[in-house]
Amino acid sequence: MNRDDFPILNINKDLIYLDNGATTLKPKVLLESTNDYYSKYTANAHRGDYDNSLIVDTKYEHARELVRDLIGAKDSREIIFTSGCTDSLNKIIFGYFRHYLKEGDEVLLTKSEHASNILPWFELADEIKCQIKYIPLTSDLKVTIDNVKHSITPKTKVISIAHVTNVAGDIRPIKEITKLAHEHDILVVVDGAQSVPHMPVDVTDLDIDFLAFSAHKMCGPTGVGVLYGKEKFLNNMRPIIFGGGMNASFDHLGYREYVDLPHLFEAGTPNIAGVIAFGEVIKYLKRIGMDKIHKYELELKKYAISKLKQVPNIIIYSENNESGIITFNIKDIFAQDLAIYLNKYKICVRAGNHCAKMLKDELKIKNTCRISLYFYNTKEEIDYLVEVLSNPKISTEII
Ligand SMILES: Cc1ncc(COP(=O)(O)O)c(C=O)c1O
Incomplete structure (x- = not known):
């Protein structure tokens, strides 16, 4: 779908980009909007009294409203722009939970979390002596x-x-998890890096307390992310970055007064062009339809699994999931070697442990190759991937 919207696919006709879990390709709307900011109305945000700064403020706050609408938040004050999902999670963990948790309190994670949802918790546990525990995964790596x-x-x-x-x-069954958690007065932080770009996510319906995600994994710019929090929690969250834009006044004695949500958490000059362009990207994705994107990806994933199963010596680890992520290995071939081999055919996949370094304990395997689909991928691309993977000379080509 919509391949013409992506200039990179027109310039590189033979590029097969299957690494959308890492970052996605960028549509024209993003490039045009970014170009407009830099060439037509550059100004800082929330600081000026002239026409261009007013345009910037209006567009910047409109982008916030578009994010609010996308994730079904009740108020745009609950939307904080950050530099990415990692930044959002760090702000949630060190801005809120550092003060909320006490020694001995337990934090439940899983062993398949991304480093961004593990390492800040480890750091916090060292600091305040809370305990990290893991929800056991099923044999097919699911949370029940x-x-x-x-x-x-x-x-x-x-x-x-x-x-x-x-x-x-x-x-993960987030709605059931938040229901259960709230019955026990437990808060739920959701890392939406791989969900918000691919399916409708409604924080109100799912009753999520905090949500983090990145713009660059959903056709947006790098260096922009979102932190959502229910207003009652954000009102008790403390900034971990201090500076311009988040203070109302201060004096030489150390007196200071900070501004209210959401700017309290957006100290310093943000990625203005990026945030505004992200707003345009959200409009673009909504025109396509998040439902339609999810449905298309699932169909393509089903097709890919059926085809990949025909590849000699393939081991697929993620056949039964409802996302566009397919993790696999070819027997006796090191995952990174396989990725380099695929690169010879202009096929981009990710190889390694994918920042989920504890998962190897569950998978009993250190490295895998990962295909992650998006709406602009096609069956023809999958067919070509399968053809290249089925090459009878694959082992010798890799050596
Ligand atoms: C599940 C998950 N969480 C968090 C992140 C971190 O995102 P970012 O690097 O954009 O901050 C990623 C990135 O791959 C991810 O896949």
């Missing part, structure tokens, strides 16, 4: 509500999990 139930203790205060994981590609 029963496993969550059995992991909860009276000390559990927060569950922090990905909505869709970046290696197994499984979708």
Whole structure:
């Protein structure tokens, strides 16, 4: 779908980009909007009293409203622009949970989380002596509500999990998890890096307390992310970055007064061009339809699995998930070597441990190749991938 909207696909006719979990390709609307900001109305945000600065402020705040609408938040004050999902998670963990958790409180994670949803918790645990626990995964690497139930203790205060994981590609039952968690006064942080770009996500319907995601994984610019939090929690969250744009006044004695949500958490000059362009990208994605994107990806994934199964010696680890992520290996071929081999045919896939370094304990395998689909991928691309992977001389070409 919509391949003509992506200049890179016109310039590189033979490029097969299957690494959308890492970052996606960029549509014309993003390039045009970015160009407009730099060539037609450059100004800083929330600082000037002249025409261009007013245009910037209006567009910047409109982008916030578009994000609010996309994820079904109640108020645009609940939308904080950050530099990415990692930044959002760090702000949530060190801005809110550093003050909310006490020594001995338990944080529930899983072993298939991305580094961004593990390492800040480790750091916090060192600092305040909270305990990190893991929800056990099923043999096919899924989180079940029963496993969550059995992991909860009276000390559990927060569950922090990905909505869709970046290696197994499984979708977690977030609505059931938040319901169960809230019955026990447990807060739920959702890493939406791999879900918000691919399916409708409604924070109000799912009753999510905090959500983090990145613009660049959904046709947007790099260096822009979103932190959503329910207003009642954001009102108790503290900034971890201080400076211009977030203060109302201060004096030489150290007195300071900070501004209100959402700007309290957006100190310094943000990625203005990026945020405004992200707004245009959201409009673009909504024109296509998040439902339609999800449906298309699932169809393509089903097709890809059926074809990939015909590849000699392939091992597929993520057949039964409802996302466009397919993780696999070819027997006796090192994943990174396979990715380099595919690159010879202009096929881009990701190889390695994909920043989910603990998952190897569950998978019993250190490295895998990952295909991650988006709406502009096609069956023809899958056919070509399967042809290249089925090359009888694959082992010798790799050596
Ligand atoms: C599940 C998940 N969470 C978090 C991140 C971090 O995103 P970013 O690098 O854009 O901050 C990623 C990136 O791959 C991811 O896949």
